[in-house]
Amino acid sequence: MNATPVSNTRVLLASRPSGEPTQENLRLETVSLPTPGGGEVLLRTIYLSLDPYMRGRMNDARSYAAPVEIGAVMEGGTVAEVVESNDPDFSPGDFVLSHLGWQAYGVQPGRFLRKLDPARAPISTAVGVLGMPGFTAYAGLLEIGKPKEGETVAVAAATGPVGSAVGQIAKIKGATTIGIAGGPEKVAYLKELGFDSALDHRTPLFREELKSATPNGIDVYFENVGGAVWDAVRPRLNTYGRVPVCGLVSHYNETALPDGPDRSAQLMSTILTKSLTVRGFIQTEFVRTHYRSFQEDMSGWIRDGKLLYREDIVDGLENAPEAFFGMLTGKNFGKLLIQVGPDPTR
Amino acid sequence: MNATPVSNTRVLLASRPSGEPTQENLRLETVSLPTPGGGEVLLRTIYLSLDPYMRGRMNDARSYAAPVEIGAVMEGGTVAEVVESNDPDFSPGDFVLSHLGWQAYGVQPGRFLRKLDPARAPISTAVGVLGMPGFTAYAGLLEIGKPKEGETVAVAAATGPVGSAVGQIAKIKGATTIGIAGGPEKVAYLKELGFDSALDHRTPLFREELKSATPNGIDVYFENVGGAVWDAVRPRLNTYGRVPVCGLVSHYNETALPDGPDRSAQLMSTILTKSLTVRGFIQTEFVRTHYRSFQEDMSGWIRDGKLLYREDIVDGLENAPEAFFGMLTGKNFGKLLIQVGPDPTR
Numbered sequence: 084m085n086a087t088p089v090s091n092t093r094v095l096l097a098s099r100p101s102g103e104p105t106q107e108n109l110r111l112e113t114v115s116l117p118t119p120g121g122g123e124v125l126l127r128t129i130y131l132s133l134d135p136y137m138r139g140r141m142n143d144a145r146s147y148a149a150p151v152e153i154g155a156v157m158e159g160g161t162v163a164e165v166v167e168s169n170d171p172d173f174s175p176g177d178f179v180l181s182h183l184g185w186q187a188y189g190v191q192p193g194r195f196l197r198k199l200d201p202a203r204a205p206i207s208t209a210v211g212v213l214g215m216p217g218f219t220a221y222a223g224l225l226e227i228g229k230p231k232e233g234e235t236v237a238v239a240a241a242t243g244p245v246g247s248a249v250g251q252i253a254k255i256k257g258a259t260t261i262g263i264a265g266g267p268e269k270v271a272y273l274k275e276l277g278f279d280s281a282l283d284h285r286t287p288l289f290r291e292e293l294k295s296a297t298p299n300g301i302d303v304y305f306e307n308v309g310g311a312v313w314d315a316v317r318p319r320l321n322t323y324g325r326v327p328v329c330g331l332v333s334h335y336n337e338t339a340l341p342d343g344p345d346r347s348a349q350l351m352s353t354i355l356t357k358s359l360t361v362r363g364f365i366q367t368e369f370v371r372t373h374y375r376s377f378q379e380d381m382s383g384w385i386r387d388g389k390l391l392y393r394e395d396i397v398d399g400l401e402n403a404p405e406a407f408f409g410m411l412t413g414k415n416f417g418k419l420l421i422q423v424g425p426d427p428t429r
Numbered sequence: 430m431n432a433t434p435v436s437n438t439r440v441l442l443a444s445r446p447s448g449e450p451t452q453e454n455l456r457l458e459t460v461s462l463p464t465p466g467g468g469e470v471l472l473r474t475i476y477l478s479l480d481p482y483m484r485g486r487m488n489d490a491r492s493y494a495a496p497v498e499i500g501a502v503m504e505g506g507t508v509a510e511v512v513e514s515n516d517p518d519f520s521p522g523d524f525v526l527s528h529l530g531w532q533a534y535g536v537q538p539g540r541f542l543r544k545l546d547p548a549r550a551p552i553s554t555a556v557g558v559l560g561m562p563g564f565t566a567y568a569g570l571l572e573i574g575k576p577k578e579g580e581t582v583a584v585a586a587a588t589g590p591v592g593s594a595v596g597q598i599a600k601i602k603g604a605t606t607i608g609i610a611g612g613p614e615k616v617a618y619l620k621e622l623g624f625d626s627a628l629d630h631r632t633p634l635f636r637e638e639l640k641s642a643t644p645n646g647i648d649v650y651f652e653n654v655g656g657a658v659w660d661a662v663r664p665r666l667n668t669y670g671r672v673p674v675c676g677l678v679s680h681y682n683e684t685a686l687p688d689g690p691d692r693s694a695q696l697m698s699t700i701l702t703k704s705l706t707v708r709g710f711i712q713t714e715f716v717r718t719h720y721r722s723f724q725e726d727m728s729g730w731i732r733d734g735k736l737l738y739r740e741d742i743v744d745g746l747e748n749a750p751e752a753f754f755g756m757l758t759g760k761n762f763g764k765l766l767i768q769v770g771p772d773p774t775r
Contacts, residue, residue: 309694323714328701334694343689348655348680350693355674355709356485362708363701368669 088127088166091116092400093186096151100141102338103411108141109157109404117190124173124193126163128183128423131400132210133159133407133415135307138335157185160210162199164427173198178428180209185403187423201428204382211244211418212392213381215366219329220248221377222369224305225256227327227362232257234302237293237319239263239284239312242272242393244418245329248381249305250278251390258303261296263312265413272416276391290315300324309333317350320357328363335411393417434473434512437462438746439532442497446487448684449757454487455503455750463536465515470539472509474529474769477746478556479505479753479761481653484681503531506556508545510773519544524774526555531749533769547774550728557590557764558738559727561712565675566594567723568715570651571602573673573708578603580648583639583665585609585630585658588618588739590764591675594727595651596624597736604649607642609658611759618762622737636661646670655679663696666703674709681757739763 090113097110119125140151140158151158161184165177170193173179179196183189199206204213211217228249230236236253240246241262250260254277262278264270265285273281280296282289293315300321306313310333320326354361384390395417397406403421410419436459443456465471486497486504497504507530511523516539519525525542529535545552550559557563574595576582582599586592587608596606600623608624610616611631619627626642628635639661646667652659656679666672700707730736741763743752749767756765 306697309697313697328697331694331697331701334698337694340690340692340695343691344686345689346686346691346693347696348677348683349686350696351652351655351659351674351677351707352680354707355677358709358711358714360706360708361697361700362706363704365704368704 088116088188090114091186091188093156093184094400094403096141096153096155096157098153099143100336103336104138104141104404104408106404111401116188119167119169119190122170122192122194123190124165124170124179124196125167126161126179126181126183126189126191126196127166128161128163128187128189128400129178129426130162130207130210130396131159131183131185131403131421131423132161132214132216133403133410133419133421134216135330135332135335135411137407138332138411158182159184160215161189161423162206162209163189164424168193170194178206180214185400185421187400204385206426206428207394207396207420208385208392210420211394212248212385212390213378216244216418217248217381217392218369218374218377219366220245220305221252221381222366222373223327223329223364224249224252224303226369226373227360227364228253228303228305228325230256230258230303233259235259235261235297235299235321236303236305237261237263237297237301237316238305239308240332240413241278241281242269242276242416243307244392245307246305247276247392247417248390251276251384253303254278255384255389259299261293261301263293269416272393284312284315293319303327305329307332317353320353320359322357324357324359326359326361328361329365332411394420396420396422398422434462434534436460437532437534439502439530440746440749442487442499442501442503444499445489446682449682450484450487450750450754452750457747462534465513465536468516468538468540469536470511470516470519470525470542471513472507472525472527472529472535472537472542473512474507474509474533474535474746475524475772476508476553476556476742477505477529477531477749477767477769478507478561479749479756479765479767480562481676481678481681481757483753484678484757504528505530506561507535507769508552508555509535510770514539516540524552526560531746531767533746550731552772552774553740553742553766554731554738556766557740558594558731558736559724562590562764563594563727563738564715564720564723565712566591566651567598567727568712568719569673569675569710570595570598570649572715572719573706573710574599574649574651574671576602576604576649579605581605581607581643581645582649582651583607583609583643583647583662584651585654586678586759587624587627588615588622588762589653590738591653592651593622593738593763594736597622597730599649600624601730601735605645607639607647609639615762618739630658630661639665649673651675653678663699666699666705668703670703670705672705672707674707675711678757740766742766742768744768 655677
């Protein structure tokens with residue numbers, strides 16, 4: 084058990100970024116500890132998950148969900164320990180999946196929490212491979228991408244929590260897998276993960292290498308990046324190709340439409356002439372129908388050593404802004420987590 | 430019966446167009462009549478179907494299918510009468526669905542032909558509402574668009590053979606239907622067809638009118654046009670909207686990418702944030718699985734007066750080029766057919 088805390092540290096949205104977010108857009112502050120009301124639980128954050136979708140929440144525009152208000156705590160999934168509980172289902176010392184955002188302590192109704200069993204899997208995986216990013220990969224690949232045995236599946240940001248799961252699940256399903264990442268260190272790791280081809284999108288030969296690596300074209304491209312990788316993938320897509328679109332991180336900091344020519348009609352024309360399926364999604368769409376099978380399949384694959392995952396843990400909430408900015412340009416290497424407080428299970 | 434013919438008239442692709450096709454790109458010539466070989470049938474063309482996809486065949490680029498070669502007869506679906514037959518399944522005087530292209534006579538193997546029963550439906554419908562265009566509407570709307578009762582379905586070129594069937598089938602399935610066409614005469618006809626709203630994309634108020642006509646947004650947009658209509662529809666699309674893409678006629682004559690800004694990433698972003706399904710298709714994909722149900726459903730709807738169709742018949746093969754060019758800019762009003770020779774059933 085920890086000493087009784089007296090104050091809370093948190094990161095607020097101070098102003099909306101124009102283009103790349105900076106330290107000025109976020110503000111660290113110390114406030115008094117919140118008190119749990121009826122049915123509520125006081126939680127201490129152990130891990131804060133940093134994910135690309137948070138960039139969209141900083142804008143005052145419709146994205147997946149409502150924006151974070153100016154002066155409000157930045158949103159985010161967390162793994163936390165129960166400190167004090169007014170919900171009979173939770174006791175101090177329990178570990179829970181929660182959505183406290185960027186703060187060291189927080190209060191949530193017990194009904195919003197899911198208890199975690201540290202004996203089953205490391206608790207950090209609840210916001211990673213066994214949580215939202217893993218489920219995004221699982222549902223998007225299997226329900227939209229629908230890879231068949233022998234088909235070719237390509238994914239970018241392939242060392243990240245979504246991309247690495249996409250590639251490994253595709254491999255388990257019998258596909259040939261093409262992983263794309265930035266830099267030689269990440270490319271080396273893609274080979275450890277078992278990708279059939281590992282490509283560096285930063286090399287000038289990337290387009291040529293992608294062509295050589297996909298002699299039978301690409302049947303499924305799991306889109307989480309956009310930009311130059313998508314431009315290189317498009318000519319390789321086969322008739323009836325499927326493109327689950329789960330993110331476009333390379334565009335999130337754009338402040339205006341890029342210069343022309345306008346290639347939007349050309350994109351529609353490619354969709355038409357190749358009979359492509361391009362399908363945007365958020366994982367929440369599939370929770371009711373597929374979350375249970377995801378938990379079973381994914382735990383099994385991890386246990387059997389068929390699915391590896393990598394965490395990039397940065398210490399201290401005060402370092403969250405810098406780590407977050409870096410993630411938007413691919414500086415993280417694996418699932419990015421902020422260690423906000425000690426993990427008693429490690 | 431007709432007098433024994435002695436010569437054949439046909440239209441060849443003389444050169445590939447750059448932008449809008451012109452008379453110089455096509456050449457009318459008279460040659461001697463072909464002679465049917467073993468298993469082959471000599472056919473006299475009654476109706477030649479003119480369809481937007483033919484513009485793609487004039488280019489030397491991958492589209493749906495291989496391009497027409499320079500000096501070859503322009504491709505096209507035809508309704509024809511058997512003149513002479515070396516296939517025991519066909520006799521002179523039979524009417525058949527065939528693919529003779531732009532010519533007055535042609536030879537095809539009997540196995541490529543489908544016999545038509547003039548008592549069942551006017552033979553011209555075999556290349557219209559009961560043929561490829563009707564099936565494009567049926568399969569694309571029902572298998573990709575999947576309209577649910579009470580949803581809103583929008584379609585452009587809505588007086589054309591595909592669009593008019595899309596709107597009427599959507600109505601039969603219980604959707605609210607928005608028909609978009611160019612000019613007051615076509616808009617008036619959309620009301621006759623039973624569209625819930627009929628909009629003229631040529632009026633300056635089109636965007637406003639589309640907004641007013643879709644208080645609950647748009648769930649299915651059947652894309653056969655592209656351009657300004659697609660730009661106006663996009664902001665009205667609902668989460669989980671479906672966009673079957675069967676054609677982009679407003680772009681077929683473009684010779685270069687339009688000026689910027691580049692809106693292709695913005696399009697991907699809309700697909701992402703609205704969880705859209707954008708799916709290109711050609712009707713051939715669905716023939717094996719859905720052609721039979723199409724024939725049954727469509728014949729039934731026509732018989733019951735639930736589905737109307739309109740033909741725009743232009744007399745004489747020599748007028749096919751002009752009629753075809755006009756179709757690409759919306760000058761036709763209904764399914765465009767060339768009456769190449771007399772129809773003994775009318």
